[in-house]
Amino acid sequence: MQLVHTVEDLRAALRPFNSPVFVPTMGNLHDGHLALVRTGKPLGDVTVSSIFVNRLQFAPHEDFDTYPRTLQADCTRLEQAGCDIVFAPPEKELYPEPQVYKVQPPSDLADILEGHFRPGFFIGVCTVVMKLFQCVFSEAKGPRYALFGKKDYQQQMVIRRMVQQYAMPIQIIAGETQRAADGLALSSRNGYLSETERAEAVQLSLALRALARDALAAAGALPEKREALEALAMRALAVRGWQPDYLTVRRRHDLQPPSAQDAVTAQSLVVLGAARLGSTRLIDNFEI
Numbered sequence: 001m002q003l004v005h006t007v008e009d010l011r012a013a014l015r016p017f018n019s020p021v022f023v024p025t026m027g028n029l030h031d032g033h034l035a036l037v038r039t040g041k042p043l044g045d046v047t048v049s050s051i052f053v054n055r056l057q058f059a060p061h062e063d064f065d066t067y068p069r070t071l072q073a074d075c076t077r078l079e080q081a082g083c084d085i086v087f088a089p090p091e092k093e094l095y096p097e098p099q100v101y102k103v104q105p106p107s108d109l110a111d112i113l114e115g116h117f118r119p120g121f122f123i124g125v126c127t128v129v130m131k132l133f134q135c136v137f138s139e140a141k142g143p144r145y146a147l148f149g150k151k152d153y154q155q156q157m158v159i160r161r162m163v164q165q166y167a168m169p170i171q172i173i174a175g176e177t178q179r180a181a182d183g184l185a186l187s188s189r190n191g192y193l194s195e196t197e198r199a200e201a202v203q204l205s206l207a208l209r210a211l212a213r214d215a216l217a218a219a220g221a222l223p224e225k226r227e228a229l230e231a232l233a234m235r236a237l238a239v240r241g242w243q244p245d246y247l248t249v250r251r252r253h254d255l256q257p258p259s260a261q262d263a264v265t266a267q268s269l270v271v272l273g274a275a276r277l278g279s280t281r282l283i284d285n286f287e288i
C-alpha cells in the first residue's frame with residue numbers, strides 16, 4: 001500500500017489504473033470504513049482511501065481540534081482491508097488558500113435534519129468531496145466508484161444528488177451501517193464516550209427502532225400521528241439524560257415527512273435521529 005500526501009503524487013500513483021474505487025474518510029477508522037473498502041475493492045482496479053479532517057464541515061464550537069488523528073493505525077487497518085493507496089494531505093495541500101468557491105447543496109435536502117442543527121455542514125462536505133473527486137478520478141478512464149456509509153444517511157443522499165446534478169461520471173455506493181454487538185452504530189465519535197455513556201449509547205438505536213415500530217403500526221394515520229410519535233421517542237431519551245436534536249420518520253427518497261397523499265409502506269420510510277449524550281453527539285438511522 002502506498003501513502004501519499006500531495007495531489008501530484010496521488011495522480012502519479014493512480015495513472016497506471018483505469019477504474020478507481022474511492023472511500024473518503026476523516027480517519028480514526030472503524031469497521032464501518034473497512035467494510036466500505038472491502039465492498040468496493042472488487043469493483044475497480046485500484047482502491048483509494050483519503051484521510052482528511054475537513055475544517056470546512058465543522059462549526060467553530062465543534063470538535064475539529066480534538067477529532068482524533070490516528071494516521072499510523074488507520075494505514076495499518078486500511079492495508080489489511082486491501083486498500084492500495086492512502087491519500088492523507090496536510091490542510092495546506094487541499095486548501096492552499098481560503099476555499100472561496102463552495103458547493104451549495106439544495107436547501108430542501110441539505111438544510112433539514114443534520115443541516116438544520118449543523119448549519120453549513122453539507123456545504124463543507126460537498127465542497128471537500130467535490131475536490132477529492134477531482135483529485136482521485138482525474139486520471140480515470142473506466143468506471144469510477146465512491147462509497148459512503150448509510151450511517152450518515154443524509155450525507156450519502158446529498159452527495160448522490162450532487163454527482164447527478166453535476167453529471168459527474170461516478171457511481172455512488174451506500175454501505176450498510178456496521179454495529180457493535182449491542183446494536184450501537186459504529187462511529188469515530190464513539191471513542192469520546194465514557195464507560196457509562198458507552199453502555200447507555202445503544203438507547204439511541206433502541207428509541208429509533210421503537211419509533212419505527214410505532215410508525216408502522218400507525219400505517220395510514222402516520223401523517224397525523226407522526227409528530228406525537230416523534231415527541232414520545234425524544235422524551236424517552238430525554239428522561240434518560242440525553243439531549244435529542246431530532247428523532248423523526250421521513251420518506252426515504254427525499255427525507256421529507258410522509259404526507260396524507262403518500263401510500264405509507266415500510267419500504268418507503270426511514271427513521272433518523274441525532275442526540276447528545278454528555279458532550280458527544282451521536283446519529284443513527286434505520287430504513288424501516
Ligand code: PAF
Nearest residue numbers: 024025026054125128152
Ligand atoms: O463522512 C465523513 O467522514 C466525511 O463527511 C467525508 C465524507 C469524508 C467528507 O469529509
